[in-house]
Amino acid sequence: MSSTAEPKAPPSNRLGLDVKQYGGGKSTLCVGCGHDVITRQITQAFFEMGVTPHKVAKMSGIGCSSKTTAYFVDRGHGFNAVHGRMPAVATGAMLANHHLLTIGVSGDGDTASIGAGQFVHLLRRNLPMVYIVENNGVYGLTKGQFSATADFGSKLKSGVVNDLPAIDLCAMAIELGCGYVARSFSGDMKQLLGLLKGAIAHRGTALLDVISPCVTFNNHESSTKSYKWAKDHEIPIQEIGFVPFFEDIHVDYDPGTTQDVALHDGSHIRLKKLRADYDAMDKTSAYALLHEAKEKGEFLTGLIYVEPEKKDFLSLLGLPDQPLAAMTLEQTRPGPEALEQIMESLR
Amino acid sequence: MSSTAEPKAPPSNRLGLDVKQYGGGKSTLCVGCGHDVITRQITQAFFEMGVTPHKVAKMSGIGCSSKTTAYFVDRGHGFNAVHGRMPAVATGAMLANHHLLTIGVSGDGDTASIGAGQFVHLLRRNLPMVYIVENNGVYGLTKGQFSATADFGSKLKSGVVNDLPAIDLCAMAIELGCGYVARSFSGDMKQLLGLLKGAIAHRGTALLDVISPCVTFNNHESSTKSYKWAKDHEIPIQEIGFVPFFEDIHVDYDPGTTQDVALHDGSHIRLKKLRADYDAMDKTSAYALLHEAKEKGEFLTGLIYVEPEKKDFLSLLGLPDQPLAAMTLEQTRPGPEALEQIMESLR
Amino acid sequence: MSAVLEEKIPSEAPLGPSVVNDFSIHVATANGSGSQSSNSILMRAIFQMGIPVSGKNLFPSNIQGLPTWFTIRASKDGFIARRRDVGVLICMNPETAHEDVRTVHPGAAVIYEENLKLHTLRNDVHFYPVPFSKLVLELVHDGKLRRLVVNMIYVGVAAWLLNVDREEIQKALSKQFHGKEKAIEVNWTAIQGGWDWAEQNLKKADPFRLERMNKNAGKVMIDGNAAAAIGCMMAGVNVVAWYPITPSSSLAESLIDFCREYRKDPITGKPTFAIVQAEDELAAAGMILGAGWAGARAMTTTSGPGISLMSEFVGLGYYAEIPAVIFDVQRVGPSTGLPTRTMQGDILSTYCLSQGDAFHILVIPASVEECYTLSMEAFDLAERFQTPVFVMMDLDLGMNNWMAEPFPYPDKGIDRGKVIRTAEEFSAHTQKYKEFARYRDVDGDGIPWRTLPGMIDNPAAAYFTRGSGHTERAAYSERPEDYKNNMDRLSRKFETARLHVPKPVVEGEGSRIGVVQYGSSDFAVQEARAILKRKGIATDCLRIRALPFTPETRHFISQHERVYVVDQNRDGQMFSLLSLEAGPDAARLKSIRHYDGFPLDAETVIEGIEAGEKV
Amino acid sequence: MSAVLEEKIPSEAPLGPSVVNDFSIHVATANGSGSQSSNSILMRAIFQMGIPVSGKNLFPSNIQGLPTWFTIRASKDGFIARRRDVGVLICMNPETAHEDVRTVHPGAAVIYEENLKLHTLRNDVHFYPVPFSKLVLELVHDGKLRRLVVNMIYVGVAAWLLNVDREEIQKALSKQFHGKEKAIEVNWTAIQGGWDWAEQNLKKADPFRLERMNKNAGKVMIDGNAAAAIGCMMAGVNVVAWYPITPSSSLAESLIDFCREYRKDPITGKPTFAIVQAEDELAAAGMILGAGWAGARAMTTTSGPGISLMSEFVGLGYYAEIPAVIFDVQRVGPSTGLPTRTMQGDILSTYCLSQGDAFHILVIPASVEECYTLSMEAFDLAERFQTPVFVMMDLDLGMNNWMAEPFPYPDKGIDRGKVIRTAEEFSAHTQKYKEFARYRDVDGDGIPWRTLPGMIDNPAAAYFTRGSGHTERAAYSERPEDYKNNMDRLSRKFETARLHVPKPVVEGEGSRIGVVQYGSSDFAVQEARAILKRKGIATDCLRIRALPFTPETRHFISQHERVYVVDQNRDGQMFSLLSLEAGPDAARLKSIRHYDGFPLDAETVIEGIEAGEKV
Numbered sequence A, B: 001m002s003s004t005a006e007p008k009a010p011p012s013n014r015l016g017l018d019v020k021q022y023g024g025g026k027s028t029l030c031v032g033c034g035h036d037v038i039t040r041q042i043t044q045a046f047f048e049m050g051v052t053p054h055k056v057a058k059m060s061g062i063g064c065s066s067k068t069t070a071y072f073v074d075r076g077h078g079f080n081a082v083h084g085r086m087p088a089v090a091t092g093a094m095l096a097n098h099h100l101l102t103i104g105v106s107g108d109g110d111t112a113s114i115g116a117g118q119f120v121h122l123l124r125r126n127l128p129m130v131y132i133v134e135n136n137g138v139y140g141l142t143k144g145q146f147s148a149t150a151d152f153g154s155k156l157k158s159g160v161v162n163d164l165p166a167i168d169l170c171a172m173a174i175e176l177g178c179g180y181v182a183r184s185f186s187g188d189m190k191q192l193l194g195l196l197k198g199a200i201a202h203r204g205t206a207l208l209d210v211i212s213p214c215v216t217f218n219n220h221e222s223s224t225k226s227y228k229w230a231k232d233h234e235i236p237i238q239e240i241g242f243v244p245f246f247e248d249i250h251v252d253y254d255p256g257t258t259q260d261v262a263l264h265d266g267s268h269i270r271l272k273k274l275r276a277d278y279d280a281m282d283k284t285s286a287y288a289l290l291h292e293a294k295e296k297g298e299f300l301t302g303l304i305y306v307e308p309e310k311k312d313f314l315s316l317l318g319l320p321d322q323p324l325a326a327m328t329l330e331q332t333r334p335g336p337e338a339l340e341q342i343m344e345s346l347r
Numbered sequence C, D: 001m002s003a004v005l006e007e008k009i010p011s012e013a014p015l016g017p018s019v020v021n022d023f024s025i026h027v028a029t030a031n032g033s034g035s036q037s038s039n040s041i042l043m044r045a046i047f048q049m050g051i052p053v054s055g056k057n058l059f060p061s062n063i064q065g066l067p068t069w070f071t072i073r074a075s076k077d078g079f080i081a082r083r084r085d086v087g088v089l090i091c092m093n094p095e096t097a098h099e100d101v102r103t104v105h106p107g108a109a110v111i112y113e114e115n116l117k118l119h120t121l122r123n124d125v126h127f128y129p130v131p132f133s134k135l136v137l138e139l140v141h142d143g144k145l146r147r148l149v150v151n152m153i154y155v156g157v158a159a160w161l162l163n164v165d166r167e168e169i170q171k172a173l174s175k176q177f178h179g180k181e182k183a184i185e186v187n188w189t190a191i192q193g194g195w196d197w198a199e200q201n202l203k204k205a206d207p208f209r210l211e212r213m214n215k216n217a218g219k220v221m222i223d224g225n226a227a228a229a230i231g232c233m234m235a236g237v238n239v240v241a242w243y244p245i246t247p248s249s250s251l252a253e254s255l256i257d258f259c260r261e262y263r264k265d266p267i268t269g270k271p272t273f274a275i276v277q278a279e280d281e282l283a284a285a286g287m288i289l290g291a292g293w294a295g296a297r298a299m300t301t302t303s304g305p306g307i308s309l310m311s312e313f314v315g316l317g318y319y320a321e322i323p324a325v326i327f328d329v330q331r332v333g334p335s336t337g338l339p340t341r342t343m344q345g346d347i348l349s350t351y352c353l354s355q356g357d358a359f360h361i362l363v364i365p366a367s368v369e370e371c372y373t374l375s376m377e378a379f380d381l382a383e384r385f386q387t388p389v390f391v392m393m394d395l396d397l398g399m400n401n402w403m404a405e406p407f408p409y410p411d412k413g414i415d416r417g418k419v420i421r422t423a424e425e426f427s428a429h430t431q432k433y434k435e436f437a438r439y440r441d442v443d444g445d446g447i448p449w450r451t452l453p454g455m456i457d458n459p460a461a462a463y464f465t466r467g468s469g470h471t472e473r474a475a476y477s478e479r480p481e482d483y484k485n486n487m488d489r490l491s492r493k494f495e496t497a498r499l500h501v502p503k504p505v506v507e508g509e510g511s512r513i514g515v516v517q518y519g520s521s522d523f524a525v526q527e528a529r530a531i532l533k534r535k536g537i538a539t540d541c542l543r544i545r546a547l548p549f550t551p552e553t554r555h556f557i558s559q560h561e562r563v564y565v566v567d568q569n570r571d572g573q574m575f576s577l578l579s580l581e582a583g584p585d586a587a588r589l590k591s592i593r594h595y596d597g598f599p600l601d602a603e604t605v606i607e608g609i610e611a612g613e614k615v
């Protein structure tokens, strides 16, 4: 567990903005909901990264988790889509304007149940966006039914037992070619913050599967997504350090115990290994780790897999720098010669 | 390659039926379509297994592949559902009558593109059915657009190149807990037949991802789903032998070179290993194999993973032996006492 | 004069004649604060006093913290629609307290946490400040329980003030927490504490009081979703596939509870049903079509967004002719809309759901009794007509509690339609009709016969089901004649359905004014009619219970000079459908529309009719 | 007398006066046999002869082997609808040959493979047996090519028989295989071989012949999907997300081709568009909403099943007010239906698509010219009204080739609606309107202003988009007033749209009989009107080009005693909508319905009107 607080962040960031300018509306979630903790870390990460707030596009589906995009960076536009289909909307928005810094917040029901299809194809395309699943194993907003990430054998308050295996979103993501795959826990704020900053710096889909207890419906004794269970069982595989490109910090580190990952924008993630042999840039290790964890019922957190050089969807399309949404008619309507040429070919 | 023909099957099977009684309508597919070859092996497998034809339920989605359920076992009912959503329909049918022997035939577009979500959840539930994907990397019926299993870098006739990675349905299936995962090629009839018989004997979802060239739209030089490419590149990992429960054949085999898998109904699959160290019952090997193959661009076929003891969805529900669809009102309408008891509780 | 001795500001609230058993109690709290139990107990106690009562929960789409209101209406005449004016307001939510107080009518009683200092807001109502937070400290020692139990105190206060029987409160409490002795004890302490404090400190000044009656003997209290669930269970449902969505989830959840209890095979102890939580609504729709095809009675339950997602599958069900029952517990659309508010907004789009030419059978219950009976009926219709049948409920009906006569045990069996189940039946069929042809209209009613997969060992019994063009013998066909032949038969089948769906209920005769209503609007309409009658405006009414319309509807319209169609939606959806149905008589129709997400109330109907009649 | 010398059975086919430039050629082949090129060449040659011509492909939902028919209609008067009676039949498909022969009218010419021995089937038509399989052996040496090239032989035979210009055939051939010299050579050998054989062996006996005219000068020949694609490209579409489905795929595919060619930034050489093949239609709908929200002109193209799947997202687009253009190239429903046949079956369900109260703007092109112009218009409407707009085409219009005047270069810019793009515009806006409120009706037309994500660095410019209830300032709200206020504004916006959508086209004046048609029915209706006029029945007509109806429509109905509404669907969908629109005048409406999957023909309309007029 790495839950000790970071040294106090400076009152303003590289844009001269303070953290309040990354804030949003008041949360209407239950007191103590894991999602609110994640919201705070998202706010902090955007602040510390010095992201231009109005460039942020906040995408979500439907659910308690999906509501949270209203609770941070309200200087950016937000889009609460329909249930389970946020990936498509985010894709469209990015096609229209790839200068947006897109963050999606979803729930386990929204992503793994109704949203499984779109999730698969989002990952396959490697759309550049941060995609957070606030994973509580239940449908919070509809009052606590099991979702597809509920652990096998876990119990609802009502005593109902889940007899289907959980979908492991991280394993699916790696299988589908995702280049930034992390698992965390809303109770592990420091780790989460580091992973979020890395995700913001990564170009490509960055998946964060964050266990985020539902205090109202899934935080009881026999739950495997409760605060207590997660706190007791969390095994971080690394300590996450993040050095943004705009900070010129050189730290000596021992490549035996620390893995340094250079991200697309020049930032670095420094992974202080807590599992000596774990290489987060090796896909086979990542699989092995996840499956071992599954077999053993372990709850491992950290940056499970990272592949910073992977081409993202928008690069593949070869779009110009100017957003399509900003193009004028002069740029997009071919001239009379073009039409005449087509007509001639049809005569 | 193991495409030599099997010794001629006996003219009638254990039910006294001949192979014609497992036939269906005339195919309307293109001459030479890989799907027709698979249809023939399905027919043969049902025949050799001595399946009761009218118990067969044939499920499909939409596509050239999905049409093929009309071309075999027309003594069984068939259901051509909507595009990409056959798994749900099959699930419902099995809930209503779990005595059905359900076989689903789908395409790569039907399963991996529009159908990805339902495919994920079918596998998660482990519904007992044979699920065949006739995989040609394109949408045949709509004239050859790439599907989500098109290999990275493969080319259409028109010259269009696919720049997204292929979804590996076998890897996805293993990740989602499927207990019978095989890959084959419609040109490798013997292997396919063995795998089909194993699939019929298996209780749980049995996935067969069968490369099945589309001669009209994806069988050209630069295709990675053409007959030629598949023939040239296929590397079987085992030779498949199948001993049905009703045949009392004892063969001595060397456990070093042959793996014997006892299936739920008492049948056995004998896997003559062509890769000495490969254990089809070990999940980690299965992953490693698939990923190695992906890296190397290898086309491995055979029974990639098998877990015969896995509990299927219907067993989990604890349904009675009598199909729900066959229950009478007497069995399903509670008596007046029950209603009175409820009413009393509401007073 | 204000109600408490220490009150400084003189109240000018009118002290009219006492109002007995005919007013509303409005409780404003925060969501997730446990007030639901308190409100239930209060309502139930009134119910047990033999006074007709109804309760409406106005809750937010949120789990904890946002404002929520509960209205209990006592009505000696048995009217149970929403009532706009509030007699007694209980203010527990600081966030909304000011606005809440502002909206009550002069003369109302306002019970509130004294810290809120609401008494300065107006002087035409009766204020009863209560030190809830102080009281709870005294009454409840377990700190963790206080947040939940504080709401029980207002039960005690209100009970004293309104003259609710203490014993009935105690009975209702036991019922609420049946068996949980500890909970009963803690809560009773709180209620009693409230009562005692009120008795000692308050002075009754408002006119509202409750008196024992004898109107509820034998009656039950139930929400529409649970009532429908009982109907489904009694209909012998086999397969349920669903995906959670407000306000339909509790239908599935009640059904799970009932089935677990009452639907075990007596011999094997195994379930005679399967209930599956699907991954989404598309899957739920697919599952029930698969199950219906294979011979099960299958159903799903959802709300608007789910109906939209089921659209493609519903078209398949229509065209391939597969029975299925789909409950749409309507909420406010379009889109996500107001998920916890009520509306009848899906009528038109559901009636013509899916691409191509298709209309569907809709049944529309108007009471919890009908949620029970029409649910059973829906299964019969689905199997008789081999098509998806929709049960159109709404949040108000589905999630609120309603009084009802106990449901009668069904006096007849079920109609499984034209199914050939066994080899014997099959040969009888082929003997009678020469051959089995899945889609042939052998009986002249447009309804063909069907076999079930896996049941009959006869090559001629199997057929192929598809959503694409087919012949009478279920073979693939693109021939224009085959297509047209089949589509015309489907029209004929729909015409047959017109004669078999639940007929409308007509009340009154000979008035010049007609009212047409459906679903939960009935409560308000009946109340409005009674009031209008007192005012000298006589009306007849016809309550639609299904689409397509049966011939009675057209007749009713033709018999009235003006017919007011009451819709709980913006676009007058039923009004439009009736206009089409009425032909030249459409000019007689007038539209009354209510669409703010609150349940319909009688005043809206009265205003609509009075405006039309230029009163 | 039969046409060939060796013919034994005497034909009694009538040898009437010659029929010039006014008959249909019907070619029956098997799918995937390459006959499409042959048919195109034949049609194009006729087109180049200056004779008005149209072609219709009746193809199966299959890639190879099933029967397919192609009809070429030459019409000196310029009528290009389907024509029921066939003048010249070319029988290449043994499977359907017998039935094909049976369906032609007496006097027809029948060209057929001599092995089929069709001449025994009837004696009232002119038979021309041709030894195609023998000829192909002689003419084509590469065995692999023979299967494809055999169909070119009938081009030569028919050309000789009907007097098609040999030069025009050659030109059409070159156009078909532009640049592919080898293909041109092989095919020309086959065509010439057919011609020569016919010249030497056949004796012209039927009355049908073609003669050069001058009606096509400058005209183009194009299918509606390609025409719409040009419109989209010229409208400056930025983002296209689609999923393949017949008959809409070729719209997207043409668009890809055109954009690759003409939509590169001249400076960077990079595309000024993005076209994405989505994983399904739900995703396609989501993508275009995301793109429209972010300020792009976005579209998708699909057919019925896709529309059903987009239903939930379309409701979001309506309620959250996001522009998007959705092409529905309609095919035969319900469900999968007849995927390769034509119908106008999605009008009603698309008009009210999605749960809750919602109606959508539909534009309905009736010709390839309008596919071009109304596509552009649709983008303007979508952005002006910030809502999904549907372009309702159909298979007949979309996939068949039609003659047209060359498309005019747009003479005006585009309407991007009320968008605030820059900081300067934003301050001007706030100055004028006090503040920016996303959903406030500041102009009285129901249309609010919007900003775009990522464009303006001003906290007041950002807003939150959601499908749930919201205030004018886009804040979450469940308040009844806010909900109603917003819904009423949406109604107002729709009323504004009524005045801006493409107006109907009215032809004729003063007749007692009116006809209302829309979309591809126009061709047959115009022909029917001309024939009826000759027969003494004068009609006026109004062609609907959009929903909601503009005021002209109601006026037109009121001005005619009887108005025939022509629908290509079973349920008379437009007829129903018009009945609602017409109010008391609905009684004047009569419904003509055609729904067998074939394109509408004039006779059906004539029969309908004559029946109504009791002629």
Ligand SMILES: Cc1ncc(C[n+]2csc(CCOP(=O)(O)OP(=O)(O)O)c2C)c(N)n1
Binding pocket: A062, A063, A064, A065, A066, A083, A106, A107, A108, A109, A110, A111, A134, A136, A138, A139, A140, A141, A142, A147, A214, C243, C244, C245, C246, C281, C305, C306, C309, C336
């Ligand atoms: C199409 C559709 N189906 C169902 C719902 C109802 N619904 C709202 S949120 C939700 C589940 C949310 O679960 P999850 O994504 O895990 O979020 P959480 O509330 O647990 O954070 C459901 C089923 C809906 N809004 N739309």
Ligand SMILES: Cc1ncc(C[n+]2csc(CCOP(=O)(O)OP(=O)(O)O)c2C)c(N)n1
Binding pocket: B062, B063, B064, B065, B066, B082, B083, B106, B107, B108, B109, B110, B111, B134, B136, B138, B139, B140, B141, B142, B147, B214, D243, D244, D245, D246, D281, D305, D306, D309, D336
């Ligand atoms: C909802 C919907 N969208 C699109 C289509 C059109 N469509 C029919 S088949 C098909 C693709 C089939 O591809 P695949 O599953 O790979 O089968 P194949 O034809 O290649 O065997 C598509 C897109 C459809 N029928 N329904």
Ligand code: SF4
Binding pocket: A028, A029, A030, A032, A033, A034, A035, A064, A065, A136, A140, A141, A213, A214, A215, A216, A217, C063, C064
């Ligand atoms: S219900 Fe659960 S997930 Fe939703 S806000 Fe409350 S604690 Fe969070």
Ligand code: SF4
Binding pocket: B028, B029, B030, B032, B033, B034, B035, B064, B065, B136, B140, B141, B213, B214, B215, B216, B217, D063, D064
């Ligand atoms: S198009 Fe391709 S997949 Fe379809 S039948 Fe022909 S060869 Fe097979």
Ligand SMILES: [Mg+2]
Binding pocket: A063, A107, A108, A109, A134, A135, A136, A137, A138, A139, A140, A147
């Ligand atoms: Mg959740």
Ligand SMILES: [Mg+2]
Binding pocket: B063, B107, B108, B109, B134, B135, B136, B137, B138, B139, B140, B147
């Ligand atoms: Mg395919």
